[in-house]
Amino acid sequence: MNTYHNWRKVLHEMADNVKDRVQELFPKRGVTSHFEFKYLLDQIAQDSIIEIIEGYDLPARLISEEGNKEFNGDQYFLTVDPVDGTTNLSRGLHPSVTSISVATSQRQRDVIAGIVSDLYTGDTFYAEKNNGSAFNGDSINVAESVEYRHGLISMDISKVPKLDRLAPLIRESLHIRSEGCSAVSLCHIASGVLDAHIDLRGIVRSTDISAGLLILREAGGVYTINGEIEGELLLKKDTRVELVAASGHDMLQQIENIMKRQ
Numbered sequence: 378m379n380t381y382h383n384w385r386k387v388l389h390e391m392a393d394n395v396k397d398r399v400q401e402l403f404p405k406r407g408v409t410s411h412f413e414f415k416y417l418l419d420q421i422a423q424d425s426i427i428e429i430i431e432g433y434d435l436p437a438r439l440i441s442e443e444g445n446k447e448f449n450g451d452q453y454f455l456t457v458d459p460v461d462g463t464t465n466l467s468r469g470l471h472p473s474v475t476s477i478s479v480a481t482s483q484r485q486r487d488v489i490a491g492i493v494s495d496l497y498t499g500d501t502f503y504a505e506k507n508n509g510s511a512f513n514g515d516s517i518n519v520a521e522s523v524e525y526r527h528g529l530i531s532m533d534i535s536k537v538p539k540l541d542r543l544a545p546l547i548r549e550s551l552h553i554r555s556e557g558c559s560a561v562s563l564c565h566i567a568s569g570v571l572d573a574h575i576d577l578r579g580i581v582r583s584t585d586i587s588a589g590l591l592i593l594r595e596a597g598g599v600y601t602i603n604g605e606i607e608g609e610l611l612l613k614k615d616t617r618v619e620l621v622a623a624s625g626h627d628m629l630q631q632i633e634n635i636m637k638r639q
Contacts (some may be wrong), residue, residue, distance in 0.1 A: 382425030382477040384479055387433055389437035392501060394400040394425040397474040399466070399496050406469060415467045419443050422475060430455070440483070440612055442584045445454060449531065454480045456488075456587040460496065462558035466590060471497060476560040478587040480614075485610035493560045502592050510567050510596040516557035519597045521622035523630040526551055528572030532561040537578045545638050546575060563572045563622055564588030567596035573623040583616040591597030593622055599629055 398421050408415060423443040430437060436452035439445055443459055455477060460466060462473035478491040495502040502517075505511040510517050529552045540547075544583060547553065554571070556562050559581050561575040567589075587610065590600060594607075600622040602608030606629070610618065623629040 384506070387429065387435070388477055388479070388490060388492040388503070389479055389494075389501070390493050391426050391429045391633055392475050393499070394429055394498055395422045396494065396496050398422070398425045398485060399460070406467065409463075411467050415463045416464055416555050418466055422628060423457075426455075426457055426459060426475075426477070433471060437479075440584065440614055442582060442614065444613055449572075454483055456480065456584055456613055458560065458582070458584040461493075461560045462556075467558050470557070471495075472556055472558045472561040473497065474560050476556060476585065477589045478591060480587075482614060483612045485583070485587060485590060485612065487575060488587060488591045488612075489554065490593040493564050493592060494586050494588045502567065502589075504567075504588075504592040504595040506591065506595070508595070512564075514570050517568040517596050519566060519593075520572055522625050522627045523572055523634060525549055525573075525628065528552065529554065529570070531556060531565070531571050532555075533559065533562075533572040533574075533576040535578075537581075539577050539599070542577050542636065543575070545635050546632065549635050559585040559620070560589040563593045563598075563600075566598050566622055566624055567593045569624075571624075573621070573628050575622075575632065576620045580617050581617050581620050582610050582614070583610050583618070584614065586610075586620060587612060590622075598624055599626055601629065 380452040436450040438447045438451040458476045466473035478488045480488040489506045560601045566572040
């Protein structure tokens with residue numbers, strides 16, 4: 378199998394299929410309850426990915442927030458969040474994406490390709506191991522180093538915010554954003570839009586961030602998993618971690634130094 382050409386083709390087909398099928402549901406927004414609509418979005422998106430897997434007869438195991446499934450063995454591991462930012466999408470907010478990575482084992486270090494694609498527009502971030510990252514086919518890179526205070530910093534504070542740990546980081550920053558979509562925040566660092574993304578809740582899943590981590594790394598960015606620089610991430614449905622991602626080691630060090638002040 379020609380990994381470079383085929384995975385790019387397969388992942389783009391998966392993302393396009395999810396977008397097309399999900400957009401067919403848009404007229405139901407506001408007609409059904411938010412809970413029912415989110416359930417429909419997740420199920421349709423998952424089925425759209427499975428449809429492509431079966432069409433290519435891939436020897437793969439699907440690791441998904443919506444349930445795991447094995448197809449013809451486990452030569453490859455597809456770590457998937459069919460809809461990352463489901464709440465955003467259910468309310469008509471941006472961003473919301475499908476996120477898919479391909480690995481040769483159940484470890485992040487063995488991820489060989491990843492895609493994060495916007496479910497509204499089809500705009501797509503894509504990366505292959507040792508081949509760089511791209512946005513809509515054009516190469517991307519992280520931004521140059523800046524002082525943390527002046528950087529554009531993303532933080533996720535929903536559900537279990539842990540504001541006691543975030544307080545010094547909030548006080549030091551002039552520009553904080555919360556996108557509600559981890560995959561996009563990682564890609565925004567990769568493309569130089571954001572300077573860092575901080576998620577100390579300990580609940581972000583491997584399915585949310587696997588593709589985004591590859592895209593970030595291939596664009597020159599860095600990250601910590603549970604405090605360890607490029608720490609190992611097990612590609613399992615129930616893996617949950619703390620994540621700090623940044624444009625470079627200097628920004629990562631600044632974040633660490635600020636956290637030590639509390």
